[in-house]
Amino acid sequence: QCRIIKDHFSVYKLPTTPLFITRDFSPDCSSVVHSQKAMTDQPQTDLGLYKPPQTVRGMTELDRAAFSQTVSVPAIRIPTIILNKVVKSLKKVALQRPGLKRVVEEHNEDGNKDSSKGEHRLLLLDPNSITSADSFGSEEAEALKAYGVAQEIQKYQLKLTYENLKSEEILRAVLPEGQDVTSGFSRVGHIAHMNLRDHQLPYRKLIGQVIIDKNPGVTCVVNKTNTIDSTYRNFQMEVLAGESNMVAKVRENGVLYEFDFSLVYWNPRLSTEHERIVSLLQRGDTVVDVFAGVGPFVIPAARRGCEVVANDLNLEYFCWLQHNAKLNKVDRKIT
Numbered sequence: 057q058c059r060i061i062k063d064h065f066s067v068y069k070l071p072t073t074p075l076f077i078t079r080d081f082s083p084d085c086s087s088v089v090h091s092q093k094a095m096t097d098q099p100q101t102d103l104g105l106y107k108p109p110q111t112v113r114g115m116t117e118l119d120r121a122a123f124s125q126t127v128s129v130p131a132i133r134i135p136t137i138i139l140n141k142v143v144k145s146l147k148k149v150a151l152q153r154p155g156l157k158r159v160v161e162e163h164n165e166d167g168n169k170d171s172s173k174g175e176h177r178l179l180l181l182d183p184n185s186i187t188s189a190d191s192f193g194s195e196e197a198e199a200l201k202a203y204g205v206a207q208e209i210q211k212y213q214l215k216l217t218y219e220n221l222k223s224e225e226i227l228r229a230v231l232p233e234g235q236d237v238t239s240g241f242s243r244v245g246h247i248a249h250m251n252l253r254d255h256q257l258p259y260r261k262l263i264g265q266v267i268i269d270k271n272p273g274v275t276c277v278v279n280k281t282n283t284i285d286s287t288y289r290n291f292q293m294e295v296l297a298g299e300s301n302m303v304a305k306v307r308e309n310g311v312l313y314e315f316d317f318s319l320v321y322w323n324p325r326l327s328t329e330h331e332r333i334v335s336l337l338q339r340g341d342t343v344v345d346v347f348a349g350v351g352p353f354v355i356p357a358a359r360r361g362c363e364v365v366a367n368d369l370n371l372e373y374f375c376w377l378q379h380n381a382k383l384n385k386v387d388r389k390i391t
């Protein structure tokens with residue numbers, strides 16, 4: 057008896073109850089492997105204000121200091137004593153940017169903090185919403201009137217640095233104009249796995265470094281350099297930035313896996329499929345996984361109380377499978 061569960065994963069239930077998990081290596085299997093998000097699909101908000109200097113265009117070695125610039129933003133002067141209330145009322149038109157302070161101290165003409173002005177603070181406003189004193193909506197204008205705050209706008213010179221920019225803004229400014237900019241990647245533990253296009257290759261080291269800088273926890277970025285191997289389903293890769301340690305630790309559906317990502321197949325997008333197939337199993341079932349990889353079916357099945365027989369053609373996978381079985385304390389349940 058055979059029940060097809062999905063086009064490329066099948067569970068075979070035999071009369072004597074063992075369950076076999078197999079994988080059909082149809083050419084379109086590779087379509088489940090990592091896809092990339094093109095930045096052109098993402099909304100281009102704030103690019104006016106947060107557009108880095110033109111001089112960074114074409115940069116191939118990351119020079120973070122070259123992204124610093126001073127931009128002029130509108131600001132409103134608020135007495136410190138009612139600051140919180142007024143800021144709350146102006147929330148919709150205030151400058152909103154993670155990492156940027158929107159309430160700042162006043163400065164005198166030399167650019168130094170002015171202690172005589174300590175009784176006031178400046179609230180920085182979004183230049184897309186507020187261009188003049190008349191730009192406030194009726195709600196904000198009424199609040200300002202009620203608190204006795206003058207509806208006057210002044211200009212504040214805001215220093216923006218590399219740290220204030222998103223990876224999208226950085227890469228869009230560096231890579232050739234009009235070409236797709238890709239910052240999408242698959243995350244496998246500490247490794248970000250990219251699939252760059254030809255026109256991005258001259259910038260690959262810089263792209264890798266930006267991905268590390270802007271994604272906490274990512275300490276290594278790799279790029280796929282060939283098509284997927286048809287038997288073992290792995291591929292060659294180049295380290296673009298960061299450490300060259302390829303041994304990833306991944307938690308999937310509550311199970312911990314370790315493996316050398318440069319040598320074995322692991323696709324984070326299969327997590328739901330692994331969970332779905334395992335949910336079909338019952339305690340006491342016998343499962344035979346003939347293409348077990350590093351164990352994403354086998355180990356959860358053993359944890360569920362199944363008796364498991366696992367196989368893989370490639371010794372590297374087999375060794376990591378054994379390692380993961382021990383790591384999850386189910387090695388006695390897997391043959």
Ligand SMILES: C[S@@+](CC[C@H](N)C(=O)[O-])C[C@H]1O[C@@H](n2cnc3c(N)ncnc32)[C@H](O)[C@@H]1O
Pocket residue numbers: 079287288289321322323326346347348349350351352353367368369370373
């Ligand atoms: C796409 S991976 C899938 C691994 C795992 N099931 C997963 O979901 O991550 C396919 C696995 O089948 C193994 N394989 C390929 N041909 C095989 C064969 N003839 N016999 C046993 N294993 C094989 C490969 O080494 C690889 O580990």
